[in-house]
Amino acid sequence: xxxxxxxxxxxxxxxxxxxxxxxxxxxxxxxxxxxxxxxxxxxxxxxxxxxxxxxxxxxxxxxxxxxxxxxxxxxxxxxxxxxxxxxxxxxxxxxxxxxxxxxxxxxxxxxxxxxxxxxxxxxxxxxxxxxxxxxxxxxxxxxxxxxxxxxxxxxxxxxxxxxxxxxxxxxxxxxxxxxxxxxxxxxxxxxxxxxxxxxxxxxxxxxxxxxxxxxxxxxxxxxxxxxxxxxxxxxxxxxxxxxxxxxxxxxxxxxxxxxxxxxxxxxxxxxxxxxxxxxxxxxxx
Numbered sequence: 571x572x573x574x575x576x577x578x579x580x581x582x583x584x585x586x587x588x589x590x591x592x593x594x595x596x597x598x599x600x601x602x603x604x605x606x607x608x609x610x611x612x613x614x615x616x617x618x619x620x621x622x623x624x625x626x627x628x629x630x631x632x633x634x635x636x637x638x639x640x641x642x643x644x645x646x647x648x649x650x651x652x653x654x655x656x657x658x659x660x661x662x663x664x665x666x667x668x669x670x671x672x673x674x675x676x677x678x679x680x681x682x683x684x685x686x687x688x689x690x691x692x693x694x695x696x697x698x699x700x701x702x703x704x705x706x707x708x709x710x711x712x713x714x715x716x717x718x719x720x721x722x723x724x725x726x727x728x729x730x731x732x733x734x735x736x737x738x739x740x741x742x743x744x745x746x747x748x749x750x751x752x753x754x755x756x757x758x759x760x761x762x763x764x765x766x767x768x769x770x771x772x773x774x775x776x777x778x779x780x781x782x783x784x785x786x787x788x789x790x791x792x793x794x795x796x797x798x799x800x801x802x803x804x805x806x807x808x809x810x811x812x813x814x815x816x817x818x819x820x821x822x823x824x825x826x827x828x829x830x831x832x833x834x835x836x837x838x839x840x841x842x843x844x845x846x847x848x849x850x851x852x853x854x855x
Contacts, residue, residue: 572710576651579704583652587705592655594702597695598668599658603675608808608837610679612801612845616790618682620779620838622675624772625728629674629721630667631768635760636720637662645707653707661764666709666717672699673721681729742784749776763826770827774834781839787854788842800850804841811836 596602603626611619642664646653653659658668676692683689700718703709740748753773757766782788791797815829845851 572712573645573648573651575711576645576704576707579701580652580707583705588654591702591705594698595655595658595668595706598672598699598702603671604808604812605805608804609801611837612790612804612841613794613797615682616779616788618679620775621728621732622678623775623834623837625678625724626671626674627768627772627775629670629724631756631760631765631772632720632724633665633667633670633717634661634762634764634768636665637667638760638762638765640664642710642713645710651707655706656708659708663709664713664716665720666700666703666713668703669696669700669709669714669717670721670724671717672696673718674724677722677725678728681725742780745780746777749773749780752776757827761823763821763823766823766827767830770830771834773827774831774836775838776834778835778837778839782842786839786842786846788846788851789854791851796850800845804837804845807841808833808837 607619607623607626610622641662644653644659644663645651646656646659661667673696676695680689680692696718700714703714704711750773753769753776756772757769812833815832819825819829842851846853
């Protein structure tokens, strides 16, 4: 049944559609999130940006753990199915990381924008990314359906938790403790390479943001035009550091965790410190 669905979808194949579907699939890649989460953090809202980074990290961690647990093969290599953009499919199949990540990313943003047009845009983007994974022959239908479900569950969870925290704000000590203890507890649950990367990023991003909010308290300039150049610099720093650390640090444990921890701390603590020192961004009044 699932094979028949993939074959039917691929019956519409065309060269221009191949290119389009690869583009939509890229919107669900890690590189897209690495670029756009700092953009949101430095250009639109620190609060939304850091929560998006945290929920994406948690969702991705769980996705990696589920892939490892179910160990389900992809449709790649199955007779009658054409598979493209296979470099975006290095791990197992269930649930789809692209579907889960897109549901988490676009779903959470929709809850923050709270505009009908953005809810529609978010829904379209989720569906197109899911469809692209089927069209490209790198996932089964059940994979993308499960990914969508898990992603939306994470969105509902972060919105619920955020609502409770607004009612009862946590102290600095509690926030910092949670930012350190929770990722380390998750490390005991799943400590394979992919899981270590997400734990490292979660640990660095969360603790860095808590420390920055308590000590530095960077604020975004009132004029959005004054945010554009610093945002571009922030994205360049994050991508540059990501590439540099990949070259200079070993890829095995615990260095993979350390690499992503440094990326998280840089994005939420070191770059804000730099921007305040340069007087690009003010401190909160």
